[in-house]
Amino acid sequence: MCPSCLARAYAYARHQLTGDHLNVNLQDSAIVQQFLQHCSLSEEEKVLLLELEQNPIKASAGDIIWQENSKVDQFCTISQGWAYSFRNLGDGSRQILKVYLPGDIIGMRDFAFSNRLAGVAMIEDGVVSPFSHEHLLRIFRSSTALTAGLFAIVCRQQAMLTERLINLARRTAQQRLAHFLYEMYLRLERIGAVNNGRFRLPLSQEQLGDVLGLSAVHVSRTFTAFREEGLVLRDRHRVALLDPEALAQLSEFDGTYLNDAVPALFFDREWQSHMLAGTPIKNEEMVPVKSPSAQAD
Amino acid sequence: MCPSCLARAYAYARHQLTGDHLNVNLQDSAIVQQFLQHCSLSEEEKVLLLELEQNPIKASAGDIIWQENSKVDQFCTISQGWAYSFRNLGDGSRQILKVYLPGDIIGMRDFAFSNRLAGVAMIEDGVVSPFSHEHLLRIFRSSTALTAGLFAIVCRQQAMLTERLINLARRTAQQRLAHFLYEMYLRLERIGAVNNGRFRLPLSQEQLGDVLGLSAVHVSRTFTAFREEGLVLRDRHRVALLDPEALAQLSEFDGTYLNDAVPALFFDREWQSHMLAGTPIKNEEMVPVKSPSAQAD
DNA sequence: CGCAATGTTGAACTGGGTCAATTCTCGTGG
DNA sequence: CCACGAGAATTGACCCAGTTCAACATTGCG
The missing domain is CATH 2.60.120.10 (Jelly Rolls)
Structure with missing residues (x-):
């Protein structure tokens, strides 16, 4: 266990x-x-x-x-x-x-x-x-x-x-659903609630629509499309991601925001007491990057 | 001054x-x-x-x-x-x-x-x-x-x-632009950069599109619509909100998230030292509200 | 002056919404 | 055990806000 x-x-x-x-x-x-x-x-x-x-x-x-x-x-x-x-x-x-x-x-x-x-x-x-x-x-x-x-x-x-915002602002219905499913997949995996790509998803399609900024009707159509493409199976409140990586790619999923660890430095106690001792803090100089042509590309 | x-x-x-x-x-x-x-x-x-x-x-x-x-x-x-x-x-x-x-x-x-x-x-x-x-x-x-x-x-x-997310997920182009303009209006007012509804807005329409999740073309059309409705004038990088409150209403702007003060309690120093003295903390009991009909409306 | 970026306008297209009819699921009570 | 009804999901037809593409106008800067 x-x-x-x-x-x-x-x-x-x-x-x-x-x-x-x-x-x-x-x-x-x-x-x-x-x-x-x-x-x-x-x-x-x-x-x-x-x-x-x-x-x-x-x-x-x-x-x-x-x-x-x-x-x-x-x-x-x-x-x-x-x-x-x-x-x-x-x-x-x-x-x-x-x-x-x-x-x-x-x-x-x-x-x-x-x-x-x-x-x-x-x-x-x-x-x-x-x-x-x-x-x-x-x-x-x-x-x-x-x-x-x-x-x-x-x-x-x-x-x-932020990630969700980008999703809603810029991506298609398929990408939004793929992104959401993949995110849930990762989050649930961490708490041990995924079995071979299958997990329970106790949200109605109306609720999914409210998450994704889509109508419930279109959530249904999108699931249908995924089924026909062999990406996702769904039965009632259970889903199976047949090809999680394909979903991640489709939705341009960037797992950094879930996985990237906090730099260890900031929780190092020895270092903290060192700081407490009052060692002066020195900012390194920051040099802005000039963009190639006056304006950012 | x-x-x-x-x-x-x-x-x-x-x-x-x-x-x-x-x-x-x-x-x-x-x-x-x-x-x-x-x-x-x-x-x-x-x-x-x-x-x-x-x-x-x-x-x-x-x-x-x-x-x-x-x-x-x-x-x-x-x-x-x-x-x-x-x-x-x-x-x-x-x-x-x-x-x-x-x-x-x-x-x-x-x-x-x-x-x-x-x-x-x-x-x-x-x-x-x-x-x-x-x-x-x-x-x-x-x-x-x-x-x-x-x-x-x-x-x-x-x-x-969160507010921006709701905007992008759920609102029309006019609402999005109105919301953005009104938010800028409030933020700029706080730093004294608004004069009678007029302020400088140094963003190109392409940048505005990137903010609002719209095409630059449609930002232009939306500004035109606002001008014809007598809501907003714009000349290059200067805008004038002729009727800020109408914009706020159009976009369902809820200023709480900008204005609502932090409860004073949490910055009251006397109270803080009281807490430091180690007075025990007691959680009040929370009673979930039963929704009228098993499911939330 | 001339060029590049920015803004405007029109025409055609499309993703997703809306509405409505139908089916599926499941809990309930007879 | 089955019949019923309510909510959930599906499907089709139609519509519209916003996109895309393209041509053109304006601005501003070297």
């Missing part, structure tokens, strides 16, 4: 035992896992993170975790199930901004605001753990490593958003 | 005097201004911020500040001129991700990566000040207020990106 499967099994078990707190193996929370992808953590830091998940609660498919424009009082992590954030538009349509999987932190974008910019809803039954603004600030004060880790996570989210 | 004009005048003057360092009035840097929108700063914190701008260098229109995929070694602030970040796509087209104005910090998204996700280029002549990764980490360690401020700025960027 791989570590990520273990983590998920553990998360489930922990949910069962109500009232368990921090006397647990600190390795196994989905959040801790997420941070460990970025940096190493002291026990103390793990405790700080685990405290984020002290109040797990169940939520059912379709539940609204919070509404657009509601007051920002807390954030949450998701330890089971899928969720998404969305905005309702004037013409009655809806844009899904991001799909959340277990281990993700939800709502950090709202940190800087007093009202929510987007609602969040459960796609299927699951477990979320709310935590407060104050908790986040406490992390800022307690640990530079965690702060940098949080910062990195937000940056990464921004990168994903 | 308004404070923001003063700040710009100052920035220019400072650029002239090479070699001046921190023995200056700490109020006047564009960055400090930006932070002051979010929180109050101690003198010490202002110094930390001003150090970001120790190495101003000139850059000319069309200069590439850094290329896509180049190594991430530093970030920079922009104190004069406009810039944009962009991605080149496989089909030869290009997406402009964000337009930067004086006072903005450029490239923070790349914090979590070893290679750049996007290039940055100058739209017109200006001044940028590179600073290093290490400097950012030093800020994390030195000041919770600045850290939270940086975090807030990144969150805000994410909010702008």
